[in-house]
Amino acid sequence: MVKQRVKEMLLAAARAAWEAGELASCNFPEANIEEPRAGAHGDLATNFAMAGASAQKMPPRQIAQAIVGHLADPEGLIEKTEIAGPGFINFFIRPSAWLPVLSEIHEKEGSFGSADLGQGCRVQVEFVSANPTGPLHIGHGRGAVVGDTIASLLSFCGYRVDREYYINDAGNQIHTLGKSVFLRCREIDGRSIEFPEEAYQGEYIYEIAKSAISQKGQQLLDTDEEEAVKICAGLAADEILASIKNDLENLGVLFDNWYSEQQLYDTGRVNRTLAFLEKQGLVYENDGAKWFAASKLGDEKDRVVVRKNGQTTYFASDIAYHLEKYERGYEQIIDVWGADHHGYVPRLSAALKALGKREEQFRVILTQLVNLLRKGRPVSMSTRAGRFVTLRDVTEEVGRDAARFIFLTRHHESPLDFDLEVAKARTNDNPVYYVQYVHARIASIWKKGAEEKGINTSSPGNLSLLCEAEEIGLLKQLARYPETVAVAAELMEPHRIAYYLMDLAALFHAYYNKHKVLTDDPELTKPRLYMVLAIQKVIGNGLNLLGVSAPEIM
RNA sequence: GCGCCCGUAGCUCAGCCGGAUAGAGCGCCGGACUUCGAAUCCGUAGGCCGCAGGUUCGAAUCCUGCCGGGCGCGCCA
Structure with a gap:
């Protein structure tokens, strides 16, 4: 393309000038060609002469003069050049020189614009990964679209990309979910219950409870509570996950893989990973808990991996999970998280460093929060009371195209105002x-x-x-x-x-x-x-x- | 208190791996449909790029300090 050709011509001219003895050094800077804002400065311009001034020990304008004097332009792309300001070389391109882009587009069609940056490098993008304890909200939607589109971009540019969703189906929250559902079951059955504050308050819990009763029958209420909670948890997680999957499909987001946290425990990976870190002297005991020495690897403090009560933390399984990603053959892994998890980045980076991974093999994309508005006014969301506008509501109201595009009209680290009325407007x-x-x-x-x-x-x-x-x-x-x-x-x-x-x-x-x-x-x-x-x-x-x-x- | 993100036109935001005279949409005001789709276009006005230093030939962009807003700082996930 034109820019690339001009760059080549520039470098060739510099070399020619050096060979002719007009430049003192052949140690040239990176040729940076850009489009000046002001049209008077030409179509393309370079700071090449200024950047090379110290190596040449010559004034920039004199360097520019020497280069321009040796510029060879067999295709006649350049109409004229000017040396301007402190030493810019401005190129005025013959208008018809831009025409070949048209045939290129017609020939390449859908592949126009792609470049083999990745050269087949295997990348995994993990995103959303919301706990299956409730419906997705608009913030998840942003993460979903940003993650999905980054994956598309990388894939378009020659990376071999997989999209993955990590299911937190182990641990406390799932237990709480099961308990919430179980209590609602009893309530529906007419028994009096005490519904704890930390339980899930949403309406959807009733729906799941109803379906649990109809699936398992009355006997569910009479079984041992621990057992019943477990059953409820399993049913609820399956149901919620199915609806999450559905919501994401409505947004046009499809995953290659859904990865279960529980599976990491079942296969002993969590313990194996901890043992490995322990062998390296990076896990120690204190106060009855086991700590990972994250502070030795860039985090502010050490972090617990096994609690006093013997249970591993979420962090422990997350280390195992990320290690397993590399073992599956991914050379680079990308996680898309909500910005409220940013404090978690250093500790996971520390762990991956301990496992011998290079810094550039792990990248976290943080997406800032989304303010949901209607006609400029915030839509009230009460998570406590379980009343909120879900991602599904938004997608249904404004449509997939509008939702996706709006999520992509901000830098992902900028907070985003999402106005439902604007999203529907045809203006x-x-x-x-x-x-x-x-x-x-x-x-x-x-x-x-x-x-x-x-x-x-x-x-x-x-x-x-x-x-x-x-x-x-x-x-x-x-x-x-x-x-x-x-x-x-x-x-x-x-x-x-x-x-x-x-x-x-x-x-x-x-x-x-x-x-x-x-x-x-x-x-x-x-x-x-x-x-x-x-x-x-x-x-x-x-x-x-x-x-x-x-x-x-x- | 410490850490991360944000601070650019009245509003919402681009531009930020240094370039010349800082952009767009909305909003305001005024125009363009007997002609390819007016879900469009054209024009006017609007700026100490949060503040103060520093690096540089050159800073909205990089560095330091402050100010303001958001978010984190669990043996939760």
Whole structure:
């Protein structure tokens, strides 16, 4: 592409200048080519001369002069160059030099923009992993969409990615869940109960209790309490998990694997992992509990792995779980957590370090909280009373596309205001429809062009007729897509794709309002249709990465 | 108290692995449908980039300290 070619030309020119004795050193800096904000500074610019000043022991402008003097441009991409400011080299690109991006898009279709960054590296993205003790809320939705989209991005960029959900089906909370259900069963049966504060208060507990009674019958209430609670816990977790799965499917989130915490105990992995750490001298006893020496590996303090009462902690099984991920062959693991768990990061990192994993093999993405609003006002959520708007409610009200897109319109570490009314609005307030509208509009143009003008893609026509300023702007934006994807994948920042699409959509809508695609002149109409169809493909490609549909009609 | 995140236009936010004159949407005001989909577009106004230092040829961007907001700091998960 143009940017890459200019970069190559720049480096070649620097080398040529050095060979000609005009530069003192061949120790060149990284060639950083960017697009200046101001159009007066050209289409592309580089700080190459400034960055190399110290190595060359020459003033930047003089270096720039030497490089420009040796610039070879066989394809004639560059119209002119300028040396500006403290030593920028500004490149003015011949407008038609941007045209080849169109044929590239038409050839590559859905794979346009992908790059083999991962080279087959196996990555696991673990996300949501909410305890199966209640319905998902909107915060889980954000984590789900961010995790899912990061996985898509990585997969698009050459990583072999699996999506995994970790089920916390062992430990206290499940026991509490079972007890909550059991107590409700008794209540339904007409017995008087004391419902403890720490039990799950929600309405859904009654539903599960009813279903437990109908499945297990009256005898459930007469069995030994411990046994009954266990049965209730199992039933409840299964039922809740099924509904979580369903909610996630409605959001377009599908997992490759659902991994049970209990399984780690059943296979003895937790004990084995602890024994290993103990052998390394990183687990010691104090106050009747066993501690992992996390403070030796970057955490603030040591952490308990086995409680005084002999039970292991959640942390213990989590270490075992993460170790097992690597044993399954993942070279890199990514966890998506709510930001309220950020304090947990150092201790898990410490544990993985103790297990011999490199820092870059483990990455935690934290998603900030979501404020649910309606018409600008907070929607009251009372978890205690068990009254809250669930993720399912939100998805049903605003639809999958809007929900997903809105979750991706913020950096994941920024808090997000999610306004239900805005999410439903079919206006510029709501960027989903703005972007999708481009896709639908182009479908409509295309249909009309084929029907009335009999024009199809196989005839791009004379592309040099694409010379309006808005057309060049669109070509440049299309050319930015691969880099946008690569950066989004590298930084694991899917919101960059959303912003890219909004920018592309804005350029298209402006163009559409100013120029006709279907003109009376077939020779002009052909290249315009060809370009517009390329735009549609890139919009579809990007929306697909985000898990949002690209409708032909809306 | 310690740690993490956030602080950019009236509001909601991009930009932050250093670049030149800081952007978008909404809102306000004023315009554009007998012509490819008005779920659209065009125009005006709006800024000590929280504050103060530091590094640099150059800082919204990096470093330090403060201020304000959120979240964490369990032998819970």
